[in-house]
Amino acid sequence: MATTEDRRELGGEEWRKELYDATPERQGELFSTISGLENEPLYTAESVPLEYDRDLGYPGVFPFTRGVYPSMYRGKLWTMRQFAGFGTAEETNERFRYLLEHGQTGLSTAFDMPTLMGLDSDHPRSLGEVGREGVAVDSLADMETLFGGIPLGEVSTSMTINAPAAMLLAFYVCVGEQQGVPRSELRGTIQTDILKEYIAQKEWIFPPEPSMRLVTDMVEFCAQELPRWHPISISGYHIREAGSNAVQELAFTLANGFAYVDAAIARGLAVDDFAPRLSFFFNAHVDFFEEIAKYRAARRIWARELRGRYGAKNPRSWLMRFHTQTAGVSLTAQQPEVNIVRTALEALAAVLGGTQSLHTNSFDEALALPTENAVRLALRTQQVIAHETGVVNTIDPLGGSYYLEDLTNRLEAEAYDYFDRIEKLGGVVPAIEENFFQREIAEASFRYQSEVEAKQRVIVGVNRYQLEDEPDVEILRIDPALEQKQIDRVQALRERRDSAAAERSLAALKEASTRDEMTLL
Amino acid sequence: MLVARKIRVVIAKPGLDGHDRGAKIIARALRDAGMEVIYTGLHQTPEQIVETAIQEDADAVGVSILSGAHMTLVPRIMDGLRENGAEDVLVVLGGTIPAEDAEELKRQGVAAVFTPGAPTSEIVEFLRGKVPA
Numbered sequence: 001m002a003t004t005e006d007r008r009e010l011g012g013e014e015w016r017k018e019l020y021d022a023t024p025e026r027q028g029e030l031f032s033t034i035s036g037l038e039n040e041p042l043y044t045a046e047s048v049p050l051e052y053d054r055d056l057g058y059p060g061v062f063p064f065t066r067g068v069y070p071s072m073y074r075g076k077l078w079t080m081r082q083f084a085g086f087g088t089a090e091e092t093n094e095r096f097r098y099l100l101e102h103g104q105t106g107l108s109t110a111f112d113m114p115t116l117m118g119l120d121s122d123h124p125r126s127l128g129e130v131g132r133e134g135v136a137v138d139s140l141a142d143m144e145t146l147f148g149g150i151p152l153g154e155v156s157t158s159m160t161i162n163a164p165a166a167m168l169l170a171f172y173v174c175v176g177e178q179q180g181v182p183r184s185e186l187r188g189t190i191q192t193d194i195l196k197e198y199i200a201q202k203e204w205i206f207p208p209e210p211s212m213r214l215v216t217d218m219v220e221f222c223a224q225e226l227p228r229w230h231p232i233s234i235s236g237y238h239i240r241e242a243g244s245n246a247v248q249e250l251a252f253t254l255a256n257g258f259a260y261v262d263a264a265i266a267r268g269l270a271v272d273d274f275a276p277r278l279s280f281f282f283n284a285h286v287d288f289f290e291e292i293a294k295y296r297a298a299r300r301i302w303a304r305e306l307r308g309r310y311g312a313k314n315p316r317s318w319l320m321r322f323h324t325q326t327a328g329v330s331l332t333a334q335q336p337e338v339n340i341v342r343t344a345l346e347a348l349a350a351v352l353g354g355t356q357s358l359h360t361n362s363f364d365e366a367l368a369l370p371t372e373n374a375v376r377l378a379l380r381t382q383q384v385i386a387h388e389t390g391v392v393n394t395i396d397p398l399g400g401s402y403y404l405e406d407l408t409n410r411l412e413a414e415a416y417d418y419f420d421r422i423e424k425l426g427g428v429v430p431a432i433e434e435n436f437f438q439r440e441i442a443e444a445s446f447r448y449q450s451e452v453e454a455k456q457r458v459i460v461g462v463n464r465y466q467l468e469d470e471p472d473v474e475i476l477r478i479d480p481a482l483e484q485k486q487i488d489r490v491q492a493l494r495e496r497r498d499s500a501a502a503e504r505s506l507a508a509l510k511e512a513s514t515r516d517e518m519t520l521l
Numbered sequence: 522m523l524v525a526r527k528i529r530v531v532i533a534k535p536g537l538d539g540h541d542r543g544a545k546i547i548a549r550a551l552r553d554a555g556m557e558v559i560y561t562g563l564h565q566t567p568e569q570i571v572e573t574a575i576q577e578d579a580d581a582v583g584v585s586i587l588s589g590a591h592m593t594l595v596p597r598i599m600d601g602l603r604e605n606g607a608e609d610v611l612v613v614l615g616g617t618i619p620a621e622d623a624e625e626l627k628r629q630g631v632a633a634v635f636t637p638g639a640p641t642s643e644i645v646e647f648l649r650g651k652v653p654a
Contacts, residue, residue, distance in 0.1 A: 113537035128593025202539035243542040333636035462638040
């Protein structure tokens with residue numbers, strides 16, 4: 001038997017057998033990641049053979065495992081971009097101007113449910129939903145109000161909208177034209193990721209095939225007309241929120257990304273003409289190392305496939321740039337202040353994973369839309385990470401960790417397994433039609449819930465350390481009168497517009513949509 | 522031989538909200554607990570939910586809302602059940618529901634409100650306790 005004196009002589013295997021196994025492990029809680037990947041108690045140089053240039057490379061150098069830019073946060077911190085929108089265009093415009101006056105340079109627009117579903121505010125199905133969790137936009141007039149007094153040539157704007165994305169982008173371009181800003185100077189991102197709507201968020205209007213045509217029309221239009229605009233933000237965030245695990249988020253998001261590339265190439269576009277404008281959006285969940293490994297694996301897979309499979313020559317086509325949002329799904333209604341801690345750790349994982357921009361959730365969001373105080377605290381969380389912790393001083397500071405590198409490799413391998421399964425089903429769209437993704441996600445989410453209920457995974461305040469009396473939390477209330485105000489606006493617009501002209505335009509659009517050679521933008 | 526009657530539950534997603542993680546987990550947990558579960562799918566109107574509850578002869582309706590529209594949609598479900606003589610159907614609500622709203626909806630007849638983090642076992646026990654065997 002080995003003693004403490006001869007420990008230095010031990011290899012990993014002997015250490016495991018003779019020393020580690022001599023102490024019983026804690027029972028009850030799982031040691032695996034949330035995705036169910038088993039973790040060894042210890043990783044060493046023997047467990048993860050790395051070839052530095054092939055597997056890691058330098059920041060800003062293929063395959064970009066360590067980051068997309070050479071200087072990362074020493075050159076420029078990530079963009080702190082908080083998502084906002086509520087009520088009518090007037091309320092949100094006031095909030096936007098407030099944010100810009102306080103030094104924010106980018107805007108991020110949340111639309112309400114009816115807008116996301118392409119419904120007018122006075123549609124019967126919109127009842128009770130107008131302006132509730134985003135801003136209501138029914139018309140170009142609303143868009144003019146939303147961006148009134150905001151110089152579109154100077155700000156970058158993110159718009160979270162998918163099924164009606166083409167229409168909202170057209171509105172934005174029109175507002176820009178009214179301000180005298182040429183299309184070539186408009187900067188921003190529109191989500192447009194319809195595939196993840198079928199997979200996860202389910203705010204789709206048309207079936208997959210015609211939706212993909214619209215997306216490809218937008219990619220083409222942006223490549224030709226809006227060179228500084230990101231026409232798609234390929235989003236794992238919602239896939240994760242729908243209950244998937246990190247492996248599924250990684251695999252399904254990248255598979256969707258490849259599907260958009262395939263569609264654009266099939267349209268006849270050259271990969272280097274549009275790939276540099278594709279961007280990504282990931283979740284930051286609470287399993288710290290698994291999340292960091294996910295971002296690193298994502299960058300490496302994207303770079304390899306864009307260069308290898310798609311033959312992209314422009315290095316900018318290989319770069320996966322992404323926005324991150326902390327996991328709404330990890331927030332609890334019980335002891336909500338604890339969410340501040342969860343969000344801080346999730347945000348730290350996103351930063352250590354090399355994100356380009358970040359939204360931190362507010363602690364009260366398991367209860368309602370956040371109050372101003374809660375939002376400010378969420379932003380301060382990012383500022384503490386950026387300015388106080390020192391994690392920004394060195395690029396990819398966890399790179400080379402035996403554990404993290406092994407986990408990065410394993411997430412990558414798991415993602416490729418999913419790519420094969422999707423390929424065997426005929427690709428992303430047929431897999432959607434077969435309900436493959438929804439089934440996989442439901443399975444993972446039920447499994448996680450079962451582990452929580454069996455207390456194999458502990459959630460503080462939920463299945464351990466509960467309080468008898470939960471503290472009261474102040475929450476944000478949306479004035480219900482705003483719904484009627486917006487309904488009045490859209491009805492007044494319908495009264496005063498030239499209905500014959502509107503009918504003619506709709507007829508022309510309908511006709512064009514039946515002809516594949518027309519671009520609908 | 523007497524066979525215990527299975528509790529019949531309709532799990533419903535009203536309005537435009539697409540967040541169905543919770544609804545699907547609950548549906549499966551109730552089924553695993555031996556109940557008959559009918560999941561409506563997304564984007565149901567209050568009227569459609571009332572109709573499903575009646576047609577399916579449900580003991581309970583579990584309504585899942587995370588869009589903030591609960592104060593509009595839930596009272597319409599309650600009214601619809603009453604108007605159709607189905608006020609004995611137990612209505613249970615889940616989602617991002619502020620405490621104050623939960624109290625008001627309970628006053629209007631909602632039997633229970635479960636917020637994020639509620640264990641499915643608690644929901645199973647609640648239904649077993651409330652639905653007459």
